[in-house]
Amino acid sequence: MTQSHSILADQIRTLIRRTSKPENLLDATEPLPADWEAVALSLFALQYETVPAYRLLCDARGRRPGGVRSWLEIPAVPTQAFQELELTAIAPEARARVFHSSGTTAQRPSRHFHHAESLALYEESLRPWFAAHLLASNTAFPQGLRPRCLALTPLPANAPHSSLVHMLEVVIQDFGGTGSGFTGRVGGDGAWELGLEATLDALESACADGIPTLVLGTAFLFVHLLDALSAQGRSFRLPAGSRVMETGGYKGRSRSLPRAELHAAIAQQLGDPKIIPEYGMSELSSQAYESGGRFRFPPWVRIRTIHPETGLDTAEGEPGILRIHDLANVWSVAALETSDLGRRHGQSFELLGRAAEAEPRGCSRMTL
């Protein structure tokens, strides 16, 4: 019998709480929680029943809940399918929120629908993994001291369809100290812009107050900031313990810098904060963070890399198409095939880049 979404969401919440205890999170063993696969299979059965567009795909591939015995057999949906199909179990009238992928206005964006319950799970999924990477093992944050969180993106009210901005809103609410906020804006063409003055003011007061600061933004917003700082001949020394979360992607909004160069410039102009790259997308409910050159999702997410010629899993360290199985995607589809290439090492991966612009129209910038 198929369980309801709420019951499964509860199971996944339990899984998240159990596996996200600080002592379990960062020891980087191979924690396939014993019940992970059982939950994944139940979730597949539920999504097959309740997401009609997903059922069509599964039927076409001849994979149905009764016959699927391992999570490895659960059909993965290409993330581009979120541009064309309603991959959701949420009824139209209950869709309170939709997250779009970045895209030009001419291009159909991905659509990932949410309601209060799915957003609550999204938030529960993002908190512990964010905290583990941006806040933990930082002696500059003694108990009770909240860092200042400075998001370079526009305000949530101005970017209601951005999952990144929603994530940052939750981060600021739950972890941010005084002076936290958003400094970006939305330009006349609907694209995100750096709010230069607000950002400079915020950086200045962070330095003056000596409070460790988390600067959070997309790569292209950092490039705009660094270019402006160079032009003005300015630089900052952020207080000790400050960190930068950079989420990839230029989307044609600035010159593209090789990552090493971007990180070197951030180090030089912002006073050598620790830089933590983030990997996320609107189609997911969990994020990966990089440390030591490799990204890692939380334990309730499993990854695979698939060889594009054979469709089989690649060996460890061999490049392949990245597949992500995110159990926090309860009301949409958990098994996703990205357009990104990666090399897997256990459950962590090196990101090798897009499959050469899967969309020839050009993966472009976020517009509203």
Add this chain to the structure above:
Amino acid sequence: MNLHQLFLADLGPELQLTAETLRQASFAVRRNRNEWLLRQRTRAVIEMIAHTADQWLEPENQFRILALRDGPQETGWSPATLARGLDTFFRSITVESLEGLVAQDLGDARRLDDFGAGSAEHRTGRTSLAVGPELLVHLTAGNLPNPALFSIILGLITRSAQIVKCPRDASLLPRLFAHSLAATESKIGACLELVSWSHDEWNARELEDTLFSEAACVTATGSDTMLADVRPRIPSRTRFIGYGHRISFGLITKESLSPYSRKRLVRAMADDITAWNQLGCLSPHAYYVEEETSGTAETLAAELADELERREATEPRGPIGVAESALIQSRRSIFELRAAAMASLIERNLNRSLFFEPPATVRLWASTESTAWTVVLNHDARFQPSCLHRFIELKPVRQWSEVLRFAEPFRHQVSTVAVAAPDDRLPEIARQLAHWGVSRICPIGRMQEPPAAWRHDGRPALGDLVTWTDLET
């Protein structure tokens, strides 16, 4: 057998090229050109070229053997694909075809030898002589070898000293061809230099700028970004001829779809798709199919899929990089999803509201357990560049004239349109394509077989190189 060291590019990456080396090389090839090549007659030069080309067609030719032995490793083409591409090219290089090219572009086959006059010049009492650039520099691209080889041939015909710059990873075939010319006549080798570096080497710009300052004429083949970078760096006295990136497609009229014509048509389409694995500017990205009765394009697509499967056995595509293969897989998966979803919807008579917008009907045929070939029947007729490596879309249209509207965003990038049309319709179709901006129209199956005299991107390739000297008496 291995190549002995004759050109700078033969030394490989161990050689650290400097601007001074390039200046010395320019001096040497210019001197040799002035002392020997300039004094040769057109006919003699053409005979040497044609003889060399003829040799390449012999199975035991040492340069051909080397190309087929080492080429697949460097280029990724299977030996069969490479052999077919080289054979097609060298068969087109004959005394007749090259003399025809000179006569077409310059009015007479001897205009590079002596002052002469066409009838119009005759009336005004003038004669004229065409003179090639003293030093011709070619920046070649790596996607396929024939443009580089043909550039060398053009430069020989104009009696120019030449320096050919190849990408680091695509110098083998130009070098083999240059060696084969030198084997025919060693003095040709003395008027020719091949160099190679990759654009990210530290002194790449300095080396290029040195070549530009030495050259009388520069030709460059590459992306529009590359050309935009090169163009402003060419000295104003130096002639610049840039060949940017082009795309091509096919057009099949409804009359060409009868069961009898279809058999030949399908083979011809497969010839175009497998030639150089679709990687050239003249290779098809898609075929538009005029469809009178629904289903004919689908039959054609299914037959093409069968044909590509057969070709894979005799002329395999060969391995490609993981990023290219991932892109094919990614495109396939979205078409597969659309096709599957549409099929189930129709079968179960569900409504289409699962889609945000009802998609155009799609069917997919694909090689199993590889990305070797893919055929997509896509009723969305908007032109979309293919991800190549034998990935082709067939797009049904009601009338051929709709095609120009669907391809409009790519209008200024189109080189060749291959057309299958009855004799009474072809002239009107060709006229409209010409006015739209297409520079070459050819039969299906011959897209990658332009004749030696073809006007590259609509310009006289040889005529653009020369400078005329008028003698008024």
